[in-house]
Amino acid sequence: MEMTLLLNTTYEPLRVVNWKKAITLLCQDKVEVLEFYERDIRGVTITFKLPSVMRLLKVVKFRSTPRAVKFSRINIFTRDKYTCQYCWKKFRTEDLTFDHVVPIARGGKKTWENIATACWRCNNKKSGRTPAEAHMRLKKKPEKPRWNPTLTIMIGIRHAPNSWRDYLYWHMELDMDD
Ligand SMILES: [Zn+2]
Known part of the structure; x- marks a missing residue:
């Protein structure tokens, strides 16, 4: 359209x-x-x-x-400015993934507040752990974007x-x- x-x-x-x-x-x-x-x-x-x-x-x-910003892949990357929230480097879309801050297996939810943009390397490194367990700090607390x-x-x-x-x-x- x-x-x-x-x-x-x-x-x-x-x-x-x-x-x-x-x-x-x-x-x-x-x-x-x-x-x-x-x-x-x-x-x-x-x-x-x-x-x-x-x-x-x-x-x-x-x-x-105010309309809610759609919870989608592209919008999460946009919110985080295509920057890995752990190593603070900018990546291309194909080199980025999502990190569930509190892993799903540990009761983490699929919400704006629990999802951060991460590069594959940081995501693998963190694995199924919380940031504290992995000794990896989020540079910024993930938040729901306001419209x-x-x-x-x-x-x-x-x-x-x-x-x-x-x-x-x-x-x-x-x-x-x-
Ligand atoms: Zn990274």
Whole structure:
């Protein structure tokens, strides 16, 4: 599904919206389009280019209910910035795994608070032990991420279209080396 990056009036990334929402905002004259996707969207009566980056023309209030960040592999790596939480080195996705801080066999749960990003080496070294038993310290206590638009955009960034990059570049730390 094609998504549109929505910037606020001062060109900062605000959120990512689906194409239907993008078209609605456009029809309401609330936005200007800065970039389009190459591909056309064919409607029943009209064909149009899908906006890839849009900027709000005035401040718009969005639904403020916080949404939970989905508990998934990619989101855990994003939370931990692709960094092993034991040796504090950065790795590529394929060289990372999860560590259950308190091992499942010892009653540990599959929750944000009990899962940390680890490299294979540290994960093997720690094995089925707790950090204290393995004499390995977590650099940071794992926490459940609170929803915020920037985090949501960061989570999607690995698959972000090229046309977004100029707009995201100045505002957040990117990790797009693969
Ligand atoms: Zn490590």
